[in-house]
Amino acid sequence: MSNEYQVTRFFPGKWDTRLYRLKLLTVSVTTDQNLVESPLPDRPVDQSFLLPFLAGRSNLNIGETPGHLILKPGSEWQPLPSLTPADRLTGLRTIPAEAPLELAQDNPTGQYFARSRLTEPVTVDFIIKPDQTYFMSLTAADPIETQPRRCPPLIKVHLDQEVFTRQPTHFPGYRKLREIGEIRNLSKRLLALVGWFRGFSYDHNFVETGISLVKRLLQEQQGTCRHRAFLFQLLCLYWGIEARIVKSDSHAFIEVRSRNEWRLCDLWGTSNSTVSYSSEPEWDSIYRSAPVQPVNSTCGRVTGRNASSWNRIFSLVISLCQQWQCPHYALPPEAKSLVKDTVLEEFRKNFRHIPMGRHSERFYFVPSVGKLSFSAFDIAYHLAPEQYLLAARHAIDHFFTLAPPEKKAIIDWSHCMLIWSKDYQSPKEHFFCQWSEFAWQLYLQSPNDFPVLSVQSLQAITRFNFDHNGKAERICQRLFRVESINRAQLEAVSDTKADSFSLLFDWETLPQVPVTEVYWSHSSRGKPD
Numbered sequence: 023m024s025n026e027y028q029v030t031r032f033f034p035g036k037w038d039t040r041l042y043r044l045k046l047l048t049v050s051v052t053t054d055q056n057l058v059e060s061p062l063p064d065r066p067v068d069q070s071f072l073l074p075f076l077a078g079r080s081n082l083n084i085g086e087t088p089g090h091l092i093l094k095p096g097s098e099w100q101p102l103p104s105l106t107p108a109d110r111l112t113g114l115r116t117i118p119a120e121a122p123l124e125l126a127q128d129n130p131t132g133q134y135f136a137r138s139r140l141t142e143p144v145t146v147d148f149i150i151k152p153d154q155t156y157f158m159s160l161t162a163a164d165p166i167e168t169q170p171r172r173c174p175p176l177i178k179v180h181l182d183q184e185v186f187t188r189q190p191t192h193f194p195g196y197r198k199l200r201e202i203g204e205i206r207n208l209s210k211r212l213l214a215l216v217g218w219f220r221g222f223s224y225d226h227n228f229v230e231t232g233i234s235l236v237k238r239l240l241q242e243q244q245g246t247c248r249h250r251a252f253l254f255q256l257l258c259l260y261w262g263i264e265a266r267i268v269k270s271d272s273h274a275f276i277e278v279r280s281r282n283e284w285r286l287c288d289l290w291g292t293s294n295s296t297v298s299y300s301s302e303p304e305w306d307s308i309y310r311s312a313p314v315q316p317v318n319s320t321c322g323r324v325t326g327r328n329a330s331s332w333n334r335i336f337s338l339v340i341s342l343c344q345q346w347q348c349p350h351y352a353l354p355p356e357a358k359s360l361v362k363d364t365v366l367e368e369f370r371k372n373f374r375h376i377p378m379g380r381h382s383e384r385f386y387f388v389p390s391v392g393k394l395s396f397s398a399f400d401i402a403y404h405l406a407p408e409q410y411l412l413a414a415r416h417a418i419d420h421f422f423t424l425a426p427p428e429k430k431a432i433i434d435w436s437h438c439m440l441i442w443s444k445d446y447q448s449p450k451e452h453f454f455c456q457w458s459e460f461a462w463q464l465y466l467q468s469p470n471d472f473p474v475l476s477v478q479s480l481q482a483i484t485r486f487n488f489d490h491n492g493k494a495e496r497i498c499q500r501l502f503r504v505e506s507i508n509r510a511q512l513e514a515v516s517d518t519k520a521d522s523f524s525l526l527f528d529w530e531t532l533p534q535v536p537v538t539e540v541y542w543s544h545s546s547r548g549k550p551d
Contacts, residue, residue, distance in 0.1 A: 027272035032103035040273035057232040066126030071408035099135040106156035107132040108490035113149030166208035168262035247291035365406040369413035436461035444478035
C-alpha cells in the first residue's frame with residue numbers, strides 16, 4: 023500500500039522527519055463505547071519570563087540543533103516541533119524581531135508551545151538540546167513499572183474474552199500474543215511485542231474501527247505504522263504499561279516509559295510511502311556553530327562594581343520605598359519593574375547567590391509605617407524571582423566559562439535550591455522547587471563540584487519529574503550517612519561565616535543531624551556506612 027505525504031522540515035536533514043514529535047495521542051473509549059485515538063490533553067504553563075534569556079543566541083553548543091517554525095496568526099497555542107520529550111529550549115528569536123511572542127510548556131509531555139497575537143505569520147527560529155537517551159534502544163535490563171487500573175474496561179473485557187483466554191483458537195496472531203503475554207519480564211515482553219509487530223505486513227487498507235479493527239489486526243497480523251501504534255498502546259494499557267502514540271507528518275510510533283524517562287519505540291510499517299518535502303530552510307543563516315564566548319565575569323574582586331551588586335540593589339529598594347512612602351512589599355508596579363530590571367542586569371553578567379546570614383538584612387524608615395527591614399531573600403524570592411532565575415540559568419549554561427568565585431556562587435545557590443525542595447511534593451508548591459530544576463541541570467554538568475547532596479533532595483528531583491535520565495534515582499539507591507562523609511568537608515560546606523548557603527541551618531550542628539538525613543558525597547563513594 024502506497025501513501026503520499028507532504029512533509030515540512032523543522033530541523034536539519036540529519037534528523038529523520040518521520041520521528042518528529044508533532045502530535046501526542048492515546049487510545050481512549052468514547053461515550054458510545056468506541057475505541058478511538060484522542061490527543062493527550064495540553065496544559066501549557068506560561069514560561070514567557072524565559073524569553074529575555076533565550077533571545078540573542080547566535081551559536082550552537084555541542085549537542086544542540088536549530089529548529090524553524092512559522093506560527094499561524096491567532097491567539098491559539100501552537101506546539102513547537104520537538105525531537106524528544108526532554109528537549110531543552112536554549113535559544114529563540116522571531117522574525118520580525120519586534121513580534122510579540124508568548125512561550126509555554128506542558129510538563130507531562132515536555133512539549134513547548136508558542137503563540138503570537140499578530141494578524142500575520144511570525145517566523146520562530148529556535149535552538150534545542152535533545153535528550154540522547156531517548157534514542158537508546160530498550161533492553162531487557164531496563165525496568166518497566168506497571169500502573170494498574172489504567173486499562174479502559176471495554177479493552178480489558180475484549181482482550182480477556184477474545185485473546186487471553188484458555189479457549190483454543192485457530193488464529194495464529196492470537197496464539198502468538200498469548201505466548202508474548204506469558205513472558206514475566208515486562209521489558210522482554212515489550213521487546214518481543216516490538217519484534218512481532220515489525221514483522222507485520224502492510225498491504226491491506228482497513229476500513230474497520232474500534233474493536234473490529236483490533237480483531238482484524240491481530241487475526242491477519244498486518245497493519246501500517248498507525249495501526250501498529252494504535253494496537254501496541256492498547257496492549258500496553260491492558261498490561262498497565264505507560265506508553266503513548268506519537269505522530270509526525272508521515273509516520274506514527276510509540277514512546278514507552280522506563281524508569282523516569284521515555285524511550286522511542288519505532289514499529290516500522292511505512293515502506294512504499296512517497297514523501298515530498300517543503301523547501302529546506304537555510305540553516306547556516308539561522309545559526310552558525312561558533313565557540314561559546316566567555317561570560318564577562320570579574321566576580322573575584324573584593325571591591326568595585328561587582329562586589330557591591332547586592333548593596334546597590336538594597337540601596338535602590340530603600341530609595342524607592344522612601345520615594346513612594348511605602349514598605350518594600352507594597353511598591354507600585356513601576357517601582358517593582360525597576361527593581362526587576364536591575365536584578366537581571368546585575369546578576370546575568372555576574373551572578374551572586376543570596377546571602378542568607380543576618381548581615382544580609384537591611385533596615386529603613388517609612389514615616390507612615392515606622393522602622394522596617396528586608397533581605398536579599400525578599401528581593402530574589404518576592405520582588406524579582408523570575409529575573410533572578412534568568413540570571414542563575416545564564417550562569418549554569420555558561421558554567422565552564424565562569425571565574426572560580428562565580429562558579430562557587432552558582433554552586434551555593436544550587437545547593438540551597440535542592441535542599442529546600444525536599445519538603446515539597448510538587449514543583450508548583452514553591453518557587454524554589456522550580457529553581458531546583460536548573461540546579462539539577464548544573465549538577466549533571468559538573469557533579470564533582472558538589473561536595474555533598476541530600477538524598478532527600480535527589481528524591482525530590484525524581485518526584486518533580488526533573489530526573490529525565492534516571493541519574494538521581496540511581497544515586498538514591500546508594501545511601502550514605504553523614505558519618506561516612508569527610509566531616510571536615512561537611513563542616514566547610516556548612517560554614518555560614520563564608521557568606522554562602524549553608525548545608526545545615528544556623529541552629530543545627532553536626533552531632534544533632536538526625537540519622538534520617540542521608541547525603542551523597544563524591545568523596546565518600548564506595549564507603550557505605
